[in-house]
Amino acid sequence: MTPRILLINGPNLNLLGKREPHIYGSATLAEVEALARDQASSLGVELETFQSNHEGAIVDRIQGAAGWGPEAAVDDRTERLRKPSAIVINPGALTHTSVAIRDALLAVDIPFVEVHVSNIHAREPFRKHSYLSDKAVAVICGLGVYGYTAAIAFAARHLKAGERE
Numbered sequence: 001m002t003p004r005i006l007l008i009n010g011p012n013l014n015l016l017g018k019r020e021p022h023i024y025g026s027a028t029l030a031e032v033e034a035l036a037r038d039q040a041s042s043l044g045v046e047l048e049t050f051q052s053n054h055e056g057a058i059v060d061r062i063q064g065a066a067g068w069g070p071e072a073a074v075d076d077r078t079e080r081l082r083k084p085s086a087i088v089i090n091p092g093a094l095t096h097t098s099v100a101i102r103d104a105l106l107a108v109d110i111p112f113v114e115v116h117v118s119n120i121h122a123r124e125p126f127r128k129h130s131y132l133s134d135k136a137v138a139v140i141c142g143l144g145v146y147g148y149t150a151a152i153a154f155a156a157r158h159l160k161a162g163e164r165e
């Protein structure tokens with residue numbers, strides 16, 4: 001079955017390209033998602049995207065990836081769970097505050113890559129801490145929107161390597 005990656009973007013990332021282009025670049029979220037989808041497709045991987053400004057909605061979507069809660073990812077035609085094999089997540093500001101997202105990611109036990117458009121370690125002190133990084137398979141930050149394509153490429157290779165084992 002074709003590996004699936006779930007790309008999650010958190011609060012305010014719907015504003016990508018519209019504000020603070022000097023920090024977050026000029027690409028819109030739609031352009032970023034298209035870039036990521038092209039990258040996934042070129043590697044034979046399916047990509048599902050989700051963006052929310054609400055912590056609980058993100059937790060619900062992560063739980064849904066494991067077939068739990070209101071957002072269970074079920075295939076309409078076959079009722080099979082379309083569970084992602086990996087998650088790529090840019091939690092936005094929730095990176096620095098959300099134990100709930102950390103707990104949800106640990107609960108579903110799906111490998112995840114943490115992505116940040118900016119280099120959070122070169123910014124304000126409060127952005128230097130992430131509640132996710134110590135549990136992430138990889139953390140990519142400061143590559144701009146190309147961090148997403150790097151994360152997809154890494155996740156796809158990680159999945160393919162797992163298939164071969």
Ligand SMILES: O=C(O)[C@]1(O)C=C(c2cccc(Sc3ccccc3)c2)[C@@H](O)[C@H](O)C1
Binds near residue numbers: 024094
């Ligand atoms: O660099 C990132 O990708 C990051 O995850 C993304 C963030 C982010 C995402 C979207 C918007 C903003 S700030 C903003 C608000 C309105 C308009 C433009 C930018 C920050 C920060 O909160 C994080 O600290 C870092």
